[in-house]
Amino acid sequence: MRAYIKSTSAICAQQTFDKSEYLAEYIAPEGQYLKATEPPYRGIIDPKQIRRMSRIIKMSVATAHQALAEAEVQVPEAIIVGTGLGCIEDTIKFLKDIIEGEEGILSPTAFIQSTHNTIAGQIALLLQCPNYNFTYANRGHSFENSVIDARIQLSEGKDNILVGAAEEMNLQAFEIMYNMGCTGDRNKNDGSALGEGASFFVLTNEQKEGRPYLQDISVSNHITAEQLEKSLNSFLAKNKVDASDVDLLLMGSNEFEKDGFYEKIASLFADNTPQLDFKKICGEHFTASGFAMHLGTMILQDQVSLNNSYLAPQLKRPVRKILIYNHYKAMNHTFMLLSI
Amino acid sequence: MSKRVFISGYGIISALGFDAGQNRNALKNLKPGIGKPNFLKTRQEVVVGEVDASNEQLTDMAALNGASNISRTALLGLIATKEAIQMAGLNKDTLIGTGLLNGTSVGGMDISERAFGKVLNGQSVDYKASFAGHDCGHSTQFIVENLGVKGYNGTISTACSSSANTLMHGANLIKSSQLDCVIAGGTDALSMFTLNGFNSLKILDSEWCRPFDQNRMGLNLGEGAAFLVLESEEHLKARNGKALAELIGYGNANDAYHQTASSPDGKGAFNAIKTAMEVAAVKPEQISYINAHGTGTANNDQSESLALQTIFGKNMPPYSSTKAFTGHTLGAAGGIEAVFSVMAIEQQVLLPSLNVKQPMDIIAAPNKEYKSAKVETVLSNSFGFGGNCSSLIFAQV
Structure with a gap:
């Protein structure tokens, strides 16, 4: 079933939130990971609230706000959020307080804001939205779980569903992940830096001329490159799409992990099929596929020009079908087909 | 969306015991599992519902030879899912197409919090072994890999309603024909993080908790895991499985009142229960027993009581909170109480509340005995931080 996309909004390392400047100029990252380029939050969030919110909450509230405003929706009929690590900043803060204070008297603020569903909960609170409210935290399929649930909710007749992906990084989390060997060299700009x-x-269920839609989504776990090929073929066949119909491949390629999966997918398409490695824009993280869906939607909707030298796919025009392929550490594989 | 969703097996591990039989006996004998922690290292003077086994013993129980540094969350989850599969009689081939949904609030925090202390103190740490299991999705992946479950999997983290929500989502996946069989529930281990978190909120009772008592002082934390096998009618018939109960209704709503506290009038709870009853197409007088969320905090029990009063009025069915037995097991609570609800149907009994000396003045006293009754339909509530309110309704088949 088709899930029509009324609107989308994103914050990532590059400028995507201010749509008048959408990916216009390359912003060279500072520091060791791809830190988000955050907008000024005043004017979007009540200044009294901004101070108390962690960055993941601010980024989520701002993008949720923009998406709802563009869709002209006041109160969504469901809020579903995917986040792999959740509110890691407040989690680390509270843990530090416990350890340094040797389990002494603690302020509960960081604990209160540390749970994964703080994001969806805060959005509901700000919107006074009493409806269905779910949070998925499933590694490289956190956003996918959310989208699959959103499709069920749409099929049950709910409409105007707010779905999101959110992740935050900070220096301490980065250092741990660096020591775990989870990140590549950000200077190489090969999609392996953490973001x-x-x-x-x-x-929405509501079809409209020129409105992009998620035609289908397919997820699988722990498969071989051969099984992946089969899985792509059946995914395309199920949707009556030929490989040559795909105008753009949005790939989660990550040079840090040479694993043959992305190469396999690329080999199944004609050489002149444009390919864009979206992690060069948003970095590697559990919910990077959420950004891929955002970028694909923007390209379909506005036929966004991607003239930047660091992106540079030669797009056939108009772009009518986009295939997203991503995998997280060869465990969680995702296909999403976006169409207009 | 008229497909029926049956429960064909369950597994449970909690402070009451390592399997379903031990848990049932503890309920029957009014024997709570709350006491001083033996395995959780903390400076807090508390009583908790701890699973009575070390990590090494749990590793053996899960038949993982010599594995180390695995979170209790993952271990408890694996033990409970194995029992559920065995009870349902799912074979290896069936598991390939089976899905798994896991609800957890802090995932592998019990391991990573210790390692993080070492990081802060400049001690050497094996980063991969210490932190790779931190995220909530890890326990799910660990469980499916060890079970050989190859179908769709998901992890829900909505604080204390996490595993109630996995059951709701599991039912949705079956009703929308995306899965025929799904193991759904949740797991959470005690951790220094959550213990100090609830302590900082000043909602821990240092003695045994007293849900629905006028003078209740707060909750006791617990740990555990429980999973239920959900199946479509066709799938169950095709493999000659036996239905133990049916999941007939579910509702989720957001209280949209406060990040942690429940609204005084229980608006979210009311909406969740109301939706569940609409989905189940049952009237208030058809509910035989309510397994309440009943944490024992002043706020929750007040809010939940008012929601129940609004729904049921003078026809208030017998209700109780089993949290005085198990402690509040957070992400696992919805699964554990779903298992208790199914047990109440199987055994045709009402489950007891404990430690109630003076009932609240706004609601009739909870049921305090393990006693026989006609139990056709059970309502189970789970409410959590972030305003998350979930209700499930189980029925006799």
Whole structure:
């Protein structure tokens, strides 16, 4: 079933939130990971609240707000958020307080804001939204779980569903992940640097001329490159799409992990099929596929020009079908087909 | 969306015991599992519902030879899912197409919090072994890999309603024909992080908790895991499985009142229960027993009582909170109480509340005995931080 995308908004390392400047100029990252380029939050969030919110909450509230405003939706009929690590900043802060204070008297603020569903909960609170409210935290399929649930909710007749992906990084989390060997060299700009950000969408059943839609999504775990090929073929066949119909491949390629999966997928398409490695923009993180869906939607909707030298796919025009392929550490594989 | 969703097996591990039989006996004998922690290292003077086994013993129980540094969350989850599969009689081939949904609030925090202390103190740490299991999705992946479950999997983290939500989502996946069989539930281990978190909120009772008592002082934390096998009618018939109960209704709503506290009038709870009853197409007088969220905090029990009063009025069915037995097991609570709800149907009994000396003045006293009754339909509530309110309704088949 089609999930029509009324609107989308994202914050990532590059400028995507201010749509008048959408990916216009390359922002060279500072520091060791791809830190999000955050907008000024005043004017979007009540200044009294801004101070108390962690960055993942601010990024999520701002992008949710923009998506809802563009869709002209006041109160969504469901809020579903995917986040792999959740509110890691407040988690680390509270843990530090416990350890340094040797379990002494603690302020509960960081604990209160540390749970994964703080994001969806805060959005509901700000919107006074009493409806269905879910949070998925499933590694490289956190956003996928959310989208699959959103499709069920749409099929049950709910409309205007707010779906989002959110992740935040900070120095301490980065250092741990660096020591775990989870990140490549950000200077290489090969998609292996860790990133962060938020991407939100308003999904609807309502078809409209020129409105992009998620045609289908397919997920699998722990498969071989051969099984992946089969899985792609059946995914395309199920959707009556030929490889040559795909105008753009949005790939989660990450040079840090040479694993043959992305090469396999690329080999199944004609050489002149444009390919864009979206992690060069948003970095590697559990919910990077959420950003891919955002970028794909923007390309379909506005036929966004991607003239930047660091992106540079030669796009056939108009772009009508985009295939997203991503995998997280060869465990969680995802296909999403976006169409207009 | 008229497909029926049956429960064909369950597994449970909690402070009451390592399997379903031990848990049932503890309920029957009014024997709570709350006491001083033996395995959780903390300076806090508390009583908790701890699973009575070390990590090494749990590793053996899960038949993982010599594995180390695995979070209790993952271990408890694996033990409970194995029992559920065995009870349902799912074979290896069936597991390939089976899905798994896991609800957890802090995932592998019990391991990573210790390692993080070492990082802060400049001690050497094996980063991969210490932190690779931190995220919530790790326990899910660990469980599916060890079970050979190859179907769709998901992890829900909505604080204390996490595993109630996995059951709701599991039912949705079956009703929308995306899965025929799904193991759904949740797991959470005690951790220094959550213990100090609830302590900082000043909602821990240092003695045994007293849900629905006028003078209740707060909750006791617990740990555990429980998973239920959900199946479509066709799938169950095709493999000659036996239905133990049916999941007939579910509702999720957001209280949209406060990040941690429940609204005084229980608006979110009311909406969740109301939706669940609409989905189940049952009237208030058809509910035989309520397994309440009943944490024992002033705020929750007040809010939940008012929601129940609004729904049921004078026809208030017998209700109780089993948290005085198990402690509040957070992400696992919805699964554990779903298992208790199914047990109440199987055994045709009402489950007891404990430690109630003076009932609240706004609601009739909870049921305090393990006693026989006609139990056709059970409502189970789970409410959490972030305003998350979930209700499930189980029925006799």
